[in-house]
Amino acid sequence: MGNENMENPKVSIIMATYNRAQFIVESLISIQNQTFSDWECIIIDDGGTDNTIEVINPILEKDSRFNYFKRNENYLKGLPGCRNYGLDLAKGDYMIFFDDDDIPHPQNLELCVDELSKKEIYFCRYIRNVFFGNFHYDFDYSKNYTSFFIDKKDIEKMIKNELPFNSCAVMWKKECFQKNRFIETLMYAEEWELYPRIVSSGFNGISIDKCLFYGRKHENSNTGEFYSNNPIRQESYIQAILAVIKNLIEKKLLTKSIIRYFIYISTNFRNFNLFEKIIDLLEFSKYENFKLMCFYLSIRFKKPFYKVKKQLLKKLN
Template sequence: MKNSLVSIIMATYNRAHFLEETLKSIQQQSFSNWELLIIDDGSADGTFELIQDFIRKDARIKYYKRSTSHKKGLPGCRNQGLEIAKGDYVIFFDDDDITHPLLLELSVHELEKNSVDYCRYLRTVFKGEFIYDFNYSIDYLLSILTIKNLDQIVTGAVPLNSCQVLWRKDCFQTHRFNEDLMYAEEWELYARILSEGKIGVNIEKILFFGRKHLHSNTGEFGNKKKIRIDSYIKAILLTITNLKSKNLLNHTLKHFFIRLGFRLNSIIIIKNILNATNTGELEKIKYIFGFKMYPILRPIFYMKGKILKF
């Protein structure tokens, strides 16, 4: 484990007001053999000057401007980082989050001990000022994730956030982020990688803390920003196509994607998953009719749910 190098890839864009705290949290890692590759997507808020101060004091931190060979956005920056990375392992950090000091040490240890392809750990979120009160206990539950857990990962029952997993670098040998996606790009990529049968280990311990604010990609999606919604729909269609090609679509995934179609008001998703699962014509008619009636029925379902809860 002492000789293993971890490449931390961080895309950044105008986050100087958060970045300093994030960099300091990375420097507090108990596992010290890492390189931090910061890919700047065109910041104009003093990010470069801030990072230069860190670089002068810590040679493990490296700064790059996004190359014109990659599209603007998070996927392009991360793909550039993957090209540069020298580590045995790869992990993606956001530029506004906080990491537990034991994250790399525990993840590398469990990944190597169990000879698996990736290590997942728990993540939680915070708003405003972060409270530095880490739990340093190493008494945690451990489980193995296989292709049998793919349904849970795709549906979010076992979340696999972009910053929630340490990968063997060779998992990305033939895979990259889709640079046309501006939301759910990690979900689409990770589903693509895991559908090949990669095996992981799961640490039941919170090791990453995501900052919630309105200007994050997730915050903009929650506010129904069109570019994020459209990207999610595209990622869903790509994922359906990938899972169908590997014969991995089943009843659980079929109904998950149908629900997403209703949630995102996208008949394209519903038609796509119905066709991909060879659904009969009568069932297709039922769902398409239901979609057309959904704006009328939705308030009724909502009120019915409130009454049942009462």
């Protein structure tokens, strides 16, 4: 059902969908309401079983900028595979990922395109807020905002989520994905692994201080399942961590601070042997490994006391 005759658009919106018939129409209408109109929206169905195609058919028939595809067998099932398929189909100069149940600000595309076209930068990051239940359409149309640049020096902040990169809160130039794609076996933290990899490849960007996207919160989201100790999501996070470390070693960007951060994280995943896997990757000397083991054991020793202290402070307050 793809439209093969559409001229090359400026922006390619890639939307993976799976059983979101109750929300996707509202998301597509919010795309139609963009102040910037030179776009295509590539919808990739990941094998859903609800009536998504029936509810979006009226939009597909009336607006040729929307194109619907079913993920084919060359891409693994899941969000990363669908997005990689979308990237291969995309014709635009700029790429952006939207979810099938969220609401982009009407100026989303306009402001990002403006930023990317006037500076030697490769991506535009912006603020994403969340909402529960019905969305309230009360947008701020101001174009006055602050901004700052992002490059390799910010990778540590990205990894530690001090500078969070939500998958739907960045517009990219297509060059960023020529050699960088989502790891399709990851079922969690796929963008957390990919986006620092792109920045580590030398692609600089800008972050603007304006909310341009609104994410609908669900209990059955990937993030919700991860914090509910879903083993598939947790194993994916482990693999994402190891992929991040491998990339930083390759790019010679792995710092002591980042190593200690991952060692700290590894104490929460003892059943996955994450500490041992990190040590194997680092290929340090026996002495360096011994120091990391001491650091690891000291964290494990202190954590129960921190937990008790936190509970006591909570009671006192």
